[in-house]
Amino acid sequence: MLKVNPNFVKLPPSYLFVDIAKRVNEFVLKNPDRPIIRLGIGDVTLPLPKAVVDAMVKASQEMGHAETFRGYGMECGYEFLRQAIADNDFKKRGVEIGIDEIFVSDGAKSDTGNIGDIFCTDNIVAVCDPVYPVYVDTNVMAGRAGEYEEGKGWSRIVYMPCLKENNFLPELPKEPVDIIYLCFPNNPAGVGISKTELKKWVDYANENKSVILFDAAYEAFITEPDMPHSIYEIPGAKTCAIEFRSFSKTAGFTGTRCAFTVIPKELEFGGVSLNKMWSRRQSTKMNGVPYVIQRAAEAVYSEEGAKQIRENITYYLNNAKIIREGLAAAGFEVYGGVDSPYIWLKTPNGLTSWEFFDLLLEKTGVVGTPGSGFGLNGEGYFRLTSFNTKENTEKAVARIIESFQA
């Protein structure tokens, strides 16, 4: 009889967004005339910039003519896109990344999930707590996480608490770890990391021969000058780090799907090149991203595209400011939202994340995400996002202030 992968059976069902939807639906049924404002969404809402749409239309038309039709492309992406990435995302920041170190894909979720294919299952994994759940769940699937213990987490995963006492930045692990997931600007805590702090991790990884998996999906939201947009701005990172980037939040591609992963040629363990291994993995398991989409991603770097994308990010960052400043003035403890679309709110009066979820919904009709859904150290916190409209964001903040100050 067929045996299924037992690691998948160990995974607890992902209830977070199902539970949220259930509670919101119940509320709507009981209160049909009370409008809901969703500040829990982790998806962009503004349409694709015109430059991107124009590029997609042009590329689609090319596909309809024999002279310009394209079939399979290179698994790692067309040169025109990888060159645009190398020039704009790296060279302009003083970082030399070769186009053969860039692998275009359909998403940072797939890449951060799939990268484990090239690592042995007995490596020790370290994650921030709270954390983007994909890092943990994909290691469970791979058999790297051990057993789940209620109130403790996975037995073989090293959790690095990100608390307000350490400014939501992880501390270097006391025990040796092999694979370190870092995500900055952070989801869910909404904070960025300075070059000085990130340097500590690069030094640690080089000394301990570990790899850093650096998720920079929110890089475009950085506003502070000292914050690195790429881990390769830190000397020594090319021998210890893989970086994941995405057009999803940067350019509104959540439904369009395009991202890339950088694996420097210097990244070698035991004489084996991770760049070559990933290239082998990708060329075996995927056939690249559609030509039309890669042309759309290329347009992100055009003069017009870059301007339009910046306008959208500024719009979201302004929403983040409205939430952050509005709630802080009303006496809430708020973090993040300066270099990120996420605001991390301390729940008032010692409420648990879910208690606050229910109270907020009941009093204001505003929906957010309970921090406990991101890990044990997310308990007592709440994530709000800046991806709704400015009007709704202002309304939500006004309602919260009115309800909680009275």
Ligand SMILES: Cc1ncc(COP(=O)(O)O)c(C=O)c1O
């Ligand atoms: C930290 C982080 N990484 C990656 C992703 C997914 O990116 P993509 O849309 O490119 O798969 C998300 C999406 O919310 C995210 O929060």
